[in-house]
Amino acid sequence: MIPNDIKITDEMVADHGLKPDEYQRILELIGREPSFTELGIFSAMWNEHCSYKSSKLWLKTLPTESECVLIGPGENAGAVDIGDNQAIIFKMESHNHPSFIEPYQGAATGVGGILRDVFTMGARPIGALNALFFGAPDYDKNRHLISGVVAGVGGYGNCFGVPTVGGSVNFHKRYEGNNLVNAMAIGLADADKIFLSPAKGVGRPVVYLGAKTGRDGIHGASMASAEFADDADEKRPTVQVGDPFTEKCLLEACLELMKTGAVIAIQDMGAAGLTCSAVEMGASGSLGIKLDLNKVPCREERMSPYEMMLSESQERMLMVLDPEKEAEAEAIFIKWGLDFAIVGETTDDLRFSIWHDDEEVANLPIKELGDEAPEYDRPWTVPPKQPELTDVPAPGDLTEAILQVVGSPDNCSKRWVWEQYDHLIQSNTAQIPGGDAAVVRIDGTNKAIATCADVTPRYVEADPMEGGKQAVAECWRNLTAVGADPLAITDNLNFGNPERPEIMGTFVHAIKGIGEACRALNFPVVSGNVSLYNETKGKGILPTPTIGGVGLLPNIDQMATLAFKTGGDAIILIGGHGTHMGQSSYLRDTQGREEGPPPPVDLTLEKKHGDFVRTMIRSDETTAVHDISDGGLVMALTDMALASNLGAKIQIPSDIDAHISLFAEDQARYVITCKPGKTSEFIRNAETAGVPATRIGTVTPSALNIEGHVTISLNMLKTAHEDWLPNYMAEA
Amino acid sequence: MKAMIKVTLKNGVLDPQGKAIMGSLNSLGFEGYDNVRQGKYFELDIDADNKAAAQAKVKDMCEKLLANTVIENYEIEIAG
Amino acid sequence: MKAMIKVTLKNGVLDPQGKAIMGSLNSLGFEGYDNVRQGKYFELDIDADNKAAAQAKVKDMCEKLLANTVIENYEIEIAG
Amino acid sequence: MKTTIIQFPGLNRESDMIMALEKVSGAKVKTVWHTETSLPDTDLVVIPGGFSYGDYLRCGAIAARSPVMKAIIDHANKGGKVLGVCNGFQILVETGMLRGALMRNANLKFVCKRVVLSVENDSTFFTSKMTKGDKVACPVAHHDGNYFVDKETLKRLEGDGQIVFRYADGTNPNGSLNDIAGICNAKGNVIGMMPHPENMIEPLHGKIDCRPLFESIAA
Ligand SMILES: Nc1ncnc2c1ncn2[C@@H]1O[C@H](COP(=O)(O)OP(=O)(O)O)[C@@H](O)[C@H]1O
């Protein structure tokens, strides 16, 4: 055990991820050399993960307010109002590096962490999503990573009892050695009973609840912010193991306790565990916190104060309780078999004071620990624009090209993944994975929540600003396509090393794009997470700002789905035929080219077209709805056909090359179907709204027929779309 | 030859199963025991010229598949 | 004292995990092995006056909880 | 019918089950915490799905040894009805109230999907509103549903009509012996099944095929 009063060396400072000038700042702030425990506390509070030192400046530019926002960024999760005194609380968070080191446990604890963020606020989780990014299919570690991550996401969520209803899976060379696991959770709470972290009242008990503290993930938070070196395989940090059973008990205990009125403030122990949670509770409540570490329930012997303060053991909560309700609280903790202890009290001196064996091992100014964390305006460069594409050759065989696109790793069905997730538990799942957005009914009402997670990293790479806009627009569009009013988003910004100006430039522009789209679509950011330093061997990942959206369906009977319903229904294209082929799936999947600018996003059109589609859904004018994204029109038609086992007969314009109109990825577009007799009325409605709507075909009993070009059987489409992933995972 | 392999969690790694088992043993009235840890156990038949060769082969299997060496240790025994 | 317990599936009981492991070992290129069976392994500290008493106590734990004697066998070893 | 749901820590489909029982069978549902040693006046005891005690050690093993199980065994011995779904089935098997064992799914993966069940025995309290050979859509969601039993017992179960549900149309999701999805005891008053009929009872679930099962309870 390293003694607390050890002399702090430059090397120790560096080992703690603190730069010399940051250490200088610490010395000035406290006027003396820190103790070893204090150094640990600073390193935890001031690392990128907790302090957002590189991103804060830019995050502040995002819009965070609208009529429905109850709580914006800053708390454990954001909250939106869905009427009837009900609130939806949601957030997304990454667990990237831990999932590379130990895929199962890394992913599992990622899910556990985000669920805790949501139920800390008094919400019962009603849905979970996961956005996963892996290396190219030929990467030798891929199957190990995919099977572990998927089993881990499922293993935790299934046991905990939350339906995992949506997500995404993407493959790209640039995630090799640095796969991404972004987990999102959505909870339901009474709008007037949301629990927050600021402590209130002096001399009140600070209570520790949940699992015992072990030496798990010590330096985990620092690990999450340290660039991976090539020898990452050799590093064997203490991996955190998830215990979803304890988490489920913790959930029930917390919700039961909250009903008693005993909880004054509550904060989950996430990254940097006890340190971050205690500082957050004290600082935000303008109170000091005094902790006696001898009271902390420990799993291992002889844990040092340093270790206890930095442990990232999972399934733990910290709260300030009303002393008069202590007995009631205790009964609940015992009922659920959880460890608990009064580990400290609130004070009026604004100090963070840590005691162990009757010795004060740390005494720091609590507010400054957070407020005085460094904040950087990192230098950035303007990302270069990609030259326009000049040649997009037609495929030798159009059928072959279609099968390649609908069956490519990114576009293929992710059934192999989501069938490992319990997506039905709680009995409220109205749309299972496979649609544009998942839909979950609000228990006991006729309302429902729609949710999805989106980003197209190759677009962001090619043009960070347009790509950032596109991620938000696609999310908004997916919610719209099921008939929901998009309410708000959570964002998970996964980028490389911000100390590289070109990467910082990507980050800055993606945020600008996200902000612009959020403003235009009245779709504010209520929570989020930043994960930087995602790179291996000096090469960053594709910039990946994952957008998790939530929308409200006031009446679940007016939900739209993408499956064709009846032969003879008219197929209508909203938003016109596309021509944009830059960064398209077609280019990538049939020609191995990732070139050109991504499709530009016209937010005015996006809003206009989406609002029109939603209005039509609400007035029962549509029978099926699907947005157009990766893979273009033909991908959308394939999804609709395969979901229904019905086919389509499609006419495409003669003045555009077939492969262009089928594969273009222009934005703000949808495919809808309506009863044949309602077609002209529908088109008239669109004209009135100023929305391009063209009848492009008819639903048929079988096969996808692009008139004058190809007819592909549903079976062939299905084999291409459904078989790629299971076959890939079955190979050695 | 027969190989027997014990796979156990490394020291300090949380063992939720062991914890749950202790709870159950307690409520069944057992006393005077502690530190229950759950691991895995494998048996397999192996062809090899000698024990050392068998040992080496099984070690390779452990490293590549049977144990998750990030969080687990393993112990191999080869029997005639 | 320390008790070590191996719990294995009875003969004739299907072992999906063992089977799946064989599949993986094959595809990793391993050869010359057979009959992979997966079981459980437990370790615990136990207070007892002597080995026999410890053995009896652990046997009781196995019968009552640690093994499902419908499908599993167990083997106990007491050390130190 | 007076119905009691047993609650163990880690179970998580109790609200689904209560919803189905109340919505379809009209049963009044009481809940009993696992530490109780007696049951309220009840006709039917339901043990719902989930991960009691995290399914640590073996699925259902720890719950099977908790105090309330003695009362449930007494209830069954007196002819009282017991239904175990998913983890509930695993718990019943672990207590020995039902024969066999539920092993890890053959492909070792958790599986959540819709399967087709065929009703093999239409004279139980849970299938009386159905006819032998009826096929119903029903979801499964489990990691350990691979039913196994020794050959002689299997023959007996098959011969005595103790197979209540089978996976049909090639939808066996877990490698279960003889496609067994649900069984009952010799007297027919204790039923265990892996699938989740409680998740297929209203239009929101896509189909309502499993309503008749819950209607059987009301009958
Ligand atoms: N990891 C995952 N977990 C759950 N569902 C997933 C996952 N990956 C993909 N899906 C589901 O598969 C469907 C198709 O995904 P995607 O192609 O990303 O949809 P879209 O293009 O509409 O955004 C969606 O319903 C999505 O929720």
Ligand SMILES: [Mg+2]
């Ligand atoms: Mg979509």
